[in-house]
Amino acid sequence: MKHNFGAGPGILPQEVLKQAAAGVLDFNGIGLSILEISHRSPEFEGVLNEAVKLVKEELGVPEGYSVLFLQGGASTQFAMVPYNLLPEGGKAAYVESGVWANKALKEAKYFGDVEVIATAKDKNFTYIPKDFTVPADAAYLHLTSNNTIYGTQLQEFPASPIPVVCDMSSDIFSRKVNVADFGLIYAGAQKNMGPAGTTLVIVKDELLGKADRKIPSMFNYQAQIDGGSMYNTPPVFAIYVSMLTLRWLKAKGGVEAIQKENEEKARVLYEEIDRNPLFKGVCVPEDRSHMNVCFLVENPEHEKPFLKFAEERGIEGIKGHRSAGGFRASIYNALPITSVYVLVEAMQEFAEKNK
Amino acid sequence: MKHNFGAGPGILPQEVLKQAAAGVLDFNGIGLSILEISHRSPEFEGVLNEAVKLVKEELGVPEGYSVLFLQGGASTQFAMVPYNLLPEGGKAAYVESGVWANKALKEAKYFGDVEVIATAKDKNFTYIPKDFTVPADAAYLHLTSNNTIYGTQLQEFPASPIPVVCDMSSDIFSRKVNVADFGLIYAGAQKNMGPAGTTLVIVKDELLGKADRKIPSMFNYQAQIDGGSMYNTPPVFAIYVSMLTLRWLKAKGGVEAIQKENEEKARVLYEEIDRNPLFKGVCVPEDRSHMNVCFLVENPEHEKPFLKFAEERGIEGIKGHRSAGGFRASIYNALPITSVYVLVEAMQEFAEKNK
Incomplete structure (x- = not known):
């Protein structure tokens, strides 16, 4: 049995994988694969409509917002956001909370002025910058809700006098957010919503058509x-597959229920990191992510042996990102808490053997 | 048993669907789904490398060209081509051979001047325009090799003093082409290469970086x-899935072998259309597509009954595009000739009953 802590494309529910495989062979008993039916067929239109409906339900999307399933990943949104929202000669405000935020702001520079109003670069992105003033004359404020590489997460969204655009690629559907507080939300599917290959965009209609x-x-x-x-x-x-994953989420009790599970998974794992003398956390405790748990070994000589020790127990994907090092356990929606217990046990056994 | 004549996303080989479904459950026995592994894993890198290698082999891509798998479909290429190849203040030459060519040239207008050097609009795109001069001062010539909606196909590519860009979405891998004659080839996967969701781009490296x-x-x-x-x-x-489909193509004998099959399927079907007094072809015979066979009933009252008659025999997806009417049988690589025989037989039986 594998415990998939990969950072993304990440774990999907077993039940969803079974349904998806069945649909590849024969979609809903129509005698054709989901891969070879027209996107204009009533069958696929049903899938898309249900996916949009589930997004609206699970996130509580209010009237006046459109829900889109696009291609190209969050990286395409880095350019589409300013293309659509930043007027010629205008400026946009960005909070640089990690590598992805940095990539987003670099793409915005192709379209206009970018004001980086806060950055956590000074401490290698191990905290969420909070001390900033949002310029009222910018077209929008861009935030990244969860920083996959360093394991920090915005626990509270700042108040803003201008529309807030947020990259929620790695924590969408993991916790409640108030969509009405945002002008635009985007997220690559491949963490909590489905497989790589589609990107969710939720946009407030009234913001469009103004950039001229x-x-x-x-x-x-x-x-x-x-x-x-x-x-x-x-x-x-x-x-x-995103629709199937959203159905699974709904059946589990929706975002509220999964948020409790995610908080419990994070609590158990961070508790062990803080308790276990061989390990230590990377980020400022108050900004720790509930999705990507980054940690280090106190003694660098333990790094490779622990990775091997974990792999022998079926623990996959915990090697830290190449720009952060150490370990990163991604505990997305579909990861069962039992996998977290297996990791914690491995940390304890490893500590016992290396006292 | 269904006979899938859908125009796209279209039929895929049964063998590929079985392998794809197995990979969704457990990819190559690693205990994880292809949907939940990192794109940076050696497993996926192996898939991508093999896909690129198969494209190069099957199309005979020469040195100096790059092969890309992107997102966004051919429609994104409609914009990316001029974004990358059309200099500020420059112009591009387009042949308007159908609706998709028209969409491509409209997107190019966002980036510069477009010269439509030939069009078949006067006869509702039922022929391939051939009588034109390619302007030597344009940045590139844009062609569409196969017009899915009307069922015409370029049987010979025109000589050009400037780089040729070709949308081959609906006939790539169906016949031999000389890649060296092109500056850039693009194709949405969902006809002959795989499922919707990726786009093949083959680009001559030396053309890039010049548009400033x-x-x-x-x-x-x-x-x-x-x-x-x-x-x-x-x-x-x-x-x-594209890689699996290319593997299947190679095992069948590659493009050369499939081209013979495709020609035979087209021959059998057009022969029946020309022979059967109830039906007639839509396009100029010399420009008929070997991928999308469009035909009409002589008596409009036969249209709905024939569609029903065909559906009762498992024949799917032959209703013509809403802007062309009549019937369209798409006979892509994965459609077995036996399905063509079933359709021909249905046409004959229907004619017999409606003498």
Whole structure:
């Protein structure tokens, strides 16, 4: 049995994988695979409509927002956001809370001025910058809710006089958020929503059409809204598996229920990191992520042996990102708490053997 | 048994569907699904490398070209091509052979001047325009090799003094082409290469970096080449299934062998259309597509009954596109000739009953 702590594309529920495999062979008993039906078929339209409905339900998306399933990952959103929301000659405000935030702001520079209003670069992104003033004359404020590489997470969103755009790629559907506080939310599917290959965008309609730019159709949110996420052929299978994952989430009790589980998983793991003399946390405790738990060994000589020790117990994907080192256990929605117990036990056994 | 004549996302080989379903449950026996492994894992890198290698082998891609698996479909290429290849103040030449060519040239207008050097709009795109001069001062000539909606296909590519960019979405891997004759080839996967969700791009390296534009990373071919199609998380599953489909193609004898089969399928079907007094072809015979066979009933009252008659025999997806009407039988690589025989037989039986 494998315990998949990979940072993404990450673990999906076993039940969803079984349903997805069945759909590849024969979708809902129609005698054709989900991979070979038209995106204009009633079958796929049903899938897309249900996926949109589940997003709205599970996140409590209010009226006046559109829900899109696009392609190209969050990295495409790094460019689409300023393309659509940043007027010529305008500026946007970015909080640089990690590598992904940095990539986002670099892409925005292709479209206008970028004001980095806060950064955590001075301490290698081990904390969430909180001490900043949001400039009222910027087109939007860009935030990253969870920093996958360093394991920090915004526990509270700052108040803002301008629309807030948030990259929630690695913690969407893991906890309650108030969508009405945001102008635009985007998230690559491959952590908590489904497989790689589709990107969720939730956008407040009234923000669009104001930047006065000429935007090619595929990069234009309004064209994508008008096409109902089918301006062109959508990534059928990735949307299908996302829909199945959202169904699974709903059946589990939704975001509220999963948030409790996620908090418990994080609590158990951080408690062991803080207690175990061989290990230590990386980030400022108050900013620790409930999705990506980063930790180090006190003695660098223990790093490789512990990785091996863990792998022998079926623990996969805990090697830290190449730019952060150490370990990173990603504990996304689909990871059962039993896998966390297995990791904690491995840490305890390893400590026992290396006293 | 279903006979899938759908125009796309279209039929995939049964063998590929079985392998894909198995990979969703457990990829190559590693105990994890292809949907939940890192794109940086050796397992996925093996998949991507093999996919690129198979593209090069099957199409005979010469040195000096890069092969990319991107997202966003051909529609994203409609914008990326001029973004990368059309200099500020420059112009591009387009042949308007159908609706998709028209969409491509409209997107190019966001980036510069577009000269439509030939169009078949006067006869509702039922022929391939051939009588044109390619302007030597344009940055590139854009062609569409196969027009899915109307069922026409370029049987010979025109000589060009400037680089040729070709949308081969609906006939790539169906016949031999000389890649060296092209500056850039692109194709959405969902006809002959795999499922919806990835787009193949083959680009001559020396054409890049000349347009002197500042291009956001995700839309920049050079950034995608530098990242080896992994500038960001790629559409893992769509690439996996494309790789499996290319393996299947190779095992069948490659493009040369499939081309013979495709020609035979087309011959059998067009012969029946021309012979059967109830049906007639749509396009100029010399420009008929070997991928999308469009036909009409002589008596419009036969249209709905024939559709029903065919559906009762398991024949799926032959309703014509809403902008063309009539029937369209797509006979992509994975469609067995036995399905064509079933359709021909249905046409004959229907004619017999409606004499």
